[in-house]
Amino acid sequence: MRIVVQDAPFDFGAEAAAFAADRRDMGAIVTFTGVVRDSDAGDLQAMEIEHYPGMTEAALADIATQARTRWSLGDVLVIHRFGRMTPGEPIMMVATAAPHRKDAFEAAEFLMDYLKSRAPFWKKEHRAGQADWVAAKDEDEDALTRW
């Protein structure tokens, strides 16, 4: 299990390849990458992510550990950035390795649902002349009830 919280960009391809390397007993590798999406108006200048150092790493490790107890997984990777990034840049990724794909897919979805509303990150959108904190969505909270 590897949990990384960093401000630097990461190379999704290299991370996915390293995660998948030499796993003779894992039949399924699932990866997900979250990318900064421009606004519909195309005026998003930057996304700024604040986090709670210390609690962030502990919360991500706790979520990943929960996933490992619920599904048959060989390994879990979570990378999440903080700081300022621009549209098109990767924000975060998760990867799961499992003997079978159902476990890998479900665990990846579980990780995504939980880290959206249980890991201490806050997004702020910068547009020309204004900056707004992104409000949490009810559906993100509702998504947890299915687990």
Next chain:
Amino acid sequence: MDVLYFAWVRERIGLPKERIETQAETVADLVAELCAREDRYAAAFADLSALRVAVDQKLTGFDAPLEGAREVAFFPPMTGG
């Protein structure tokens, strides 16, 4: 104890962290103490349903006890991912 603020809570109160000497027994008692200090705290804590709290870096509720706590953090609902 150390009291930390994040995102718009930090902006509204005007600082990320402060050391507070308190006898508050619960998080709610601490919030009441802070609100009585200055308007900026009352403004930040006006709607507790819009806030989350962590004691010693674990998410908890406003009725959580503070005995032995070293760090309390207030912040809006999280928006990771």
